Amino acid sequence: MGASDENVARILRHERQADRSSAESSLSSAGDWQVVFVHGYMQCVEKELNGMNRNLVHPLRRSRHHGFSLIELMVTIVVAAVLLAIAIPGFGNLILSNRLTTVTNEWVTAVNVARSEAIKRNAAVAVCGATGDDGTALTNGCATQANWGEVRASNPDGSFDVVRASLMGDIPTGISMASTKTLRFGGxxxxxxxxxxxxEGDLLIADISATDLGGNNHRCIHLITGTTVNTVSSDTCGN
Structure with a gap:
């Protein structure tokens, strides 16, 4: 091969290398763009799929856990009705028992107030009851039912002060009173x-009852030796 042929071959190899480099450069550039494009496209597709999962799949799953079927609703109503049928009578008895206790405590308080006022004033103090009066102004009219439980303190001039109002205006429905005694405390x-x-050693001063309660529906209030108030729960108080 002559010198001219070698020169021609050298030139051709140079041109092919140049073309290959140019092509590789073009492919590389095109590949980078394609990778960027495809990567961005895949990110968009992934976001769309995630959105579909949140908006379609999860609500469908949640919907299986919300609400009641007709059978479940009917069973719930039946159970609630049974519970109410059991609870309402018991709740009514509880209310009545609380009323009985409240009235009993009010009467006991009236007796204790009368005793403490008698000591404080060093004067006669009365608690009105159904047994009437002793002919003095202090107990006059005590037998009237509207005055039961009223606490009166005598004054030196023969009049009296109402220290505590009658209990009869606050007697709730279902509560009755019997065997109330008019008491007189000295100084x-x-x-x-x-x-x-x-x-007396043991004096029944009030029988407070709630007849609608099944049993143990009387509260018997006793005055022991004229000083101590005692309450007993029983089916009956006697006289």
Whole structure:
């Protein structure tokens, strides 16, 4: 091969290398653009799929856990009706029992207030009850039912002050009172029934009851030796 042929071959190899480099450069550039394009496209597709999952798949799943079928609703109503049928009578008895306890406590408080006022004033103090009066102004009209439970304190001029109002205006429905005694406390704090001169060892001063309760529906209030108030729960209080 002559010198001219070698020159021609050298030139051709140079041109092919140049073309290959140019092509590789073009392919490389095109590949980068395609990769960027495809990567961005895949990100968009992934976002769309995620959105579809959130908006379609999850609500469908959640919908299986919300609401009641007709059978479930009917069973719930039946169970609620049974529970109400059991609970309402018991709840009514509870309310009535609380009323009975409240009235009993009010009567006991009235007796204790009368005793403490008698000691504080060193004067006669009365608690009105159904047994009437002892002929004095202090107990006059005590037998009237509207005055039961009223606490009166005597004054030196023969009049009296109402220390505590009657309980009869606050007696709730279902509560009844019987065997109430008019009590008279002296300045020494010892009480007796208005018709007696000395205190009894055990005096029933009030029988408070709720007849609609099945049993143990009486609260028997006793005055022990003229000083101590005692309450007993029973089916009956006697006299």
């Amino acid at each position: 020494n704090g010892i009480g007796r029934q208005e018709s007696q001169s000395v205190p």
